[in-house]
Amino acid sequence: SFGLYETTICGVLASCTGWATAARECVEAAQGVPVVASAARHVHPNVSANIDYSAVIGGCASCSTVMGARLAGVTPSGNMPHALPLIMGDAVKAIQSFDRHMPQEVPRIALVDTFNDEAEEALNVSQALRERLRGVRLDTPAERGGVTSDLVKEVRARLDLAGFRHVEIFVSGGFTPDRIRQFLQSGAPVAGFAVGSYISSKPPNDFTADIHEVDGRPMAKRGRTPGVTMNPRLDRVM
Template sequence: MPDVVIVVDMLRGFLEQGNPLYCGDSARRIIPHVQRLLEQEIARGSKVFYLADRHDPDDAEFKMFPPHCVAGTAEAELIPELASYPGETIPKNRYSGFFGTPLEEKLEALRPGKVIVCGVCTNICVLHTVSDARNRNYEVEIPVDCVASFDPAAHRFALEHMEKVLGAKLTRVAKAEVAAPRFEVDPSVLSGETADIYFLRAVEILKREGINPLATMEVFSSRAGLLCGMHEVHALLDQILPKDNREVWSLSEGDTFEEKEVVLRITAPYQSYGAYETAYLGMLSQCSGWATAARECVEAAQGIPVISFGARHLHPTVAGLFDYAAVVGGCTGCSSVAGARLAGMTATGTIPHALIIAMGDTVSATLAFDKHMPSDVPRIALVDTFKDEPEESVIVAQAMQGRLQGVRLDTPSERGGVTADLVKETRARLDLAGFKEVKIFVSGGLSAERIRYFIDQRAPVDAFGVGSYISGAKPIDFTADIHQVDGQPVAKRGRIPGITPNARLKRVM
């Protein structure tokens, strides 16, 4: 059975500036994700329906909303970015795509395995269409990065309602594109120094007893999250498992996983990997915790870039792994050189307070930065050291004579931290001074909740820098259990013997 994708109201009237019901920049940011969704689903043979608002000039809906998407006008047209994707357009004049349209009979004819709903607005037409689909017993998925609304709080409420009340499944299309790094396994890991002693003793006993069964080990999680650390686990297993007698299946780096879902399955002589359980569980646990926290911030930001600034909160030997995990979680950049190297990108940073204080003022420090740094390094000034942030933003922009690309607000908690009003004032004063191109970067004590505050207040933030919320994330517990020995199902009490089915696993060795 083919699946069905329902694209809701991705129309010029909602997605292009200047129209009375323009849904805002957050809606524009979902366009590339919807494109990716369509490319993936069309390649799989899914059927696409475009629900399109088409109103009469005197439609009753215009008593609540300004006239919009009147039939025959440009507002009622599909946005150009989606025009080349095949699919059938179904006009509608109410919130639900099922009301007064042929959608229901078309779905009945197709009998889809699931219905994927995307588009705008999350809390209006998407919500009502999903509700009617669930009331007709269709399995519904909603890619959270493919829906948007002009009202951030209502957007979040609708997602929660569709998941927890209507029973729809929230998914994600976009996956961080991180090139597989080449991990060098630390000698202390290979030697067993980092292992729990009881694993070393178990392997020693088995060797002395001459017992080395072909054992299948399965690894599963204690809670849902975003998988990270698997590339490093693969590097470890590739070194320790016999190449002529091994089979490894796993989820991929950056995949989401559910509670208790098997993410890794190893079949090999037990002595070859028994001492390394501590290592591969730890690799997955810590990195997945960081990546999951990063994803929370990225989702809260609704398409606004999030950069990892948390390396300073960790021991330097793991700073690179941390920043790499943050990028896997969706951060568009990271501050440490080691993390950027693992993620295949250039480290991101602005100007520290120390440089400004050492040079005596922000303008001098910014001009020196501009003078000595390569041209490909963004010119972003830190503007909260000595003067009022909006005032200093304008002063630095004037001194840079068109070369300033952005300002960073990092107001300390002693002065109330960065607020939405401060961001709005800074934006307004830069615009009035003729510096509309200068972006505003916010950092300092940010969390997913704090990012949502800026979004809800419609603060014109162009990027967020997040540190301790990601670096201090709780690790995700992973557990490893033997489920098969020499081909025979077995398990400890409380677990089900034998291989646990998971069609999402891919063989990697």
């Protein structure tokens, strides 16, 4: 009954609509360029699937967790973490290992900011995987200037000159709706944005709920209007 689940219902609506709203803001700013939710690392594991599900409901093309994608009915989207090239000591060895062991339906997207110049590393991994490489991801930390539109343009130009026009460029690292708009306005050739902290840090929407009817009888606490208030935007779920 509602009396039993009131707190749970309000909590789910508050958090999930906040995350979905943040995702929608990013999607609208991206103007058709795919946005992937990568917010799982910013929240407790118990709610990582919920935040990813909410982000997809908000319009994200996909999300980074398997369970979140399963809830949302989409294919999860991700790539190798920085830990892989760091452990293996080389970005090329890392993407080659990723290519050997991951299912074929998983896109091969290589991180190229771990050890070397991003443009040079993009060429290295492209030469290693060639047509099997779907794209590269730029996640340059703020300590080195972060990902910039000029960097994206340079990497694109270097890939094109080397004959790797099929290799797409994905970006991540502190993206917000404003920053997404700035990238697109500058003409940065981005194939997709990964957004994490902007979605996870969105405050919950303040939801409250009260009983207005008990067993068909209008009833409410003082200050509330007894009787069901119909809303055509809502679907009955209980």
